[in-house]
Amino acid sequence: MSAASTTSVAPSSVAQKAISNRSLPWFMSAPAILLCSVMLLVPLLLTVLLSFNAFDADTGPKAGTFTLEHYRAVLTDPYYYEIFWRTFWISGLVTLICIVIGTPEAYILNRMRKPWRSIMLLVVLAPLMISVVVRAFGWSMLLGPEGLVNGALSAFGIGPFKMLYTETAIVIALVHVMLPFMVIPVWTSLQKIDPGVVNAALSLNASPTTALRRIVLPQIMPGMLSGSLIVFGLSASSFAIPGLLGGRRLKMMATLIYDEYLHELNWPLGAAIALLLLLANLAIMLGWNRMIELRYKKALG
Template sequence: MSAPAILLCGVMLLVPLLLTVILSFNVFDADTGPKAGTFTLEHYRAVLGDPYYYAVFWRTFWISGLVTLICIVVGAPEAYVLNRMKKPWRSIMLLVVLAPLMISVVVRAFGWSMLLGPEGLINGALAMFGIGPFKMLYTEIAVVVALVHVMLPFMVIPVWTSLQKIDAGVVNAALSLSASPTTALRRIVLPQIMPGILSGSLIVFGLSASSFAIPGLLGGRRLKMMATLIYDEYLHELNWPLGAAIALLLLLANLVVMLGWNRMIERRYKKALG
């Protein structure tokens, strides 16, 4: 019975990935483009041997890591508050959390550009106090702020789902045994929502590292991240094999970081429960 699902997965995921792998090894000619049937490792040597690509990789991952950390710090308490709310305020708050997902990411990026621009609302408000203006647009700050706005729902929903599985009687029992609210939160609630934090952080990190619209619109042409670099190789330089090689290296680096984070969190989760 699972054969149709496996076949669909193979066609939709594995076949394009395999074609991308093959493309990344094709020889590229500036006049004729990729040469099918010819294979080379030159594209991988070019990426792994150039400090420029390392700098872009580093920028991509530290921004993604910072976005993930901010989403955990903001999203986990927000999910806790959401779980404690009563109807109809819980439904209203849930709509507020999900509202960013209902708007196009391009529209959100242009909205943030209006807020963070030299003559935007933020600099205008600071100018009233004689402060600024500050350059925020086309910087890492703008990319981080906009990515947090986009990715926060992907952290709140998994944590909220984990909170719904916690028996409120356990927390009340701890409080009745003279445990402080902070101790109950740290010793009972936090270990049980770790799976939600883990899944949310993996989603946020993966989507942030591969995000294109936000870095492209708010980072500008000079602030390169891996997705914008791949876009340039495909559509500006027309060097599809090099773009495919960068995309596959980004995929592998993402997998290494996410699997390492997964293992570290799972060990702490088991230690907390055991």
């Protein structure tokens, strides 16, 4: 009797233990999921609802109403198309420059020995230790008509050039701010590469360029992909640098949303623009991610 009861109880206890093991991760991640829902999903849902509210210039947003007028205004006005194009063109250019500069920088950083590696890493991360507003003001002084850059060019008989309040100033400052977000993921991918594989290729008469192209580059592609997605997303939603270095006339999407919220007080239109920016960002980033993944699989396979 006792043996039979033992054999009958054992499967149920095992099943209960398996269920508890499956539910344990959910219980452990429940606080993080709750925090993410409260801090991210709830404001996003409220923004979606706000974007469909009607707006009256005298009374402001009308709660409880529903209209697609704000989306129609954005999607049919060439003025918004121009700002969308400027935003994504600048973000794409900043991402490309960060890839061109950040990948070799990460490779050099990976090849360094201590203590130079720590010093170089500190130099790379130094921009992140300063407020982006302070960095934007610093670039405004450097690129201004009486700034250090124009002063140096004038010493050689060149210029002065108008760099402040131009797309060039925005690109330069964004590259300075976003470069660490490209270097660190690529450097992390480089640390996972076995140096013996590269040495084996070189011992088989492969040139250093071929070893970099056929061995190193395919393996750091995930790091480049992660860095490019981060840089593009942050650049497209950047506010402080376009606002301070682009001026009032050279608008990007973040500065336009700011104006609609705080200057025009048209919150529903600002919410609609913000959601369209989010959707466009997601579409571009997912498409870029898919394309790089296919090329990465093709290179490995």
